[in-house]
Amino acid sequence: MAGLALTGTPQPLALPPALQGRVRAQAVRMAAAASGVLPREAMREAVYRAIGEALAPQLGCAPAQLAVQRRAGQAPQLLRNGQVLPAWQLSISYADAMAVWACTQEGAVGIDVQGPLGDENTGIDAAGWPAVAALYLEPDAAAALTGLQRMDWQRGFAQQWARLEAQLKCAGMPLTEVHHRPPGWNAGILVADLPSDSGALALAWRASV
Known part of the structure; x- marks a missing residue:
């Protein structure tokens, strides 16, 4: 990894009251490398x-x-x-120059x-995103997009999508099409949308059984 070290600036994430004291969370914003490239391993x-x-x-x-x-x-x-600390559950995600x-x-x-999907000139149908939403999002999540246009969509x-990925990680499940997930797979999971200036950010937490 010589020559690929990056500097990250950590900042605590603002959590809703229900998660405070139960979850630790940070955003780490990377300083751009001299080349402008941010290697994932670094x-x-x-x-x-x-x-x-x-x-x-x-x-x-x-x-x-x-x-x-x-x-x-x-x-x-x-x-x-x-040595593994089994009592600690950890989750990490990356988008562009930010990690959480x-x-x-x-x-x-x-x-x-x-991170941002595109801009106001991006055709969501041409990109195939509505089809992806129908295949992967839960019905209530897909329904929330109904009527939205362009950048709002x-x-x-x-x-x-961030909410889905966070819940899947919390449940220990891989990304699959919605009809492959068992009923009630996300029961008891608390999902929070967190403020971010770099895109969409979501955190999911479920108490021990």
């Missing part, structure tokens, strides 16, 4: 550093003792001195951020 390292610096005081250790383990198809895991992360010790958590779709 972004991950910047986020992992931010997680370690944020959680070390609570865990009573040095930030360098904490690490994040990433495995394909699985939620990231928090490590201390190379959330963690909890009380249940399960998922977070997702979506794009913003609405991005928010509904």
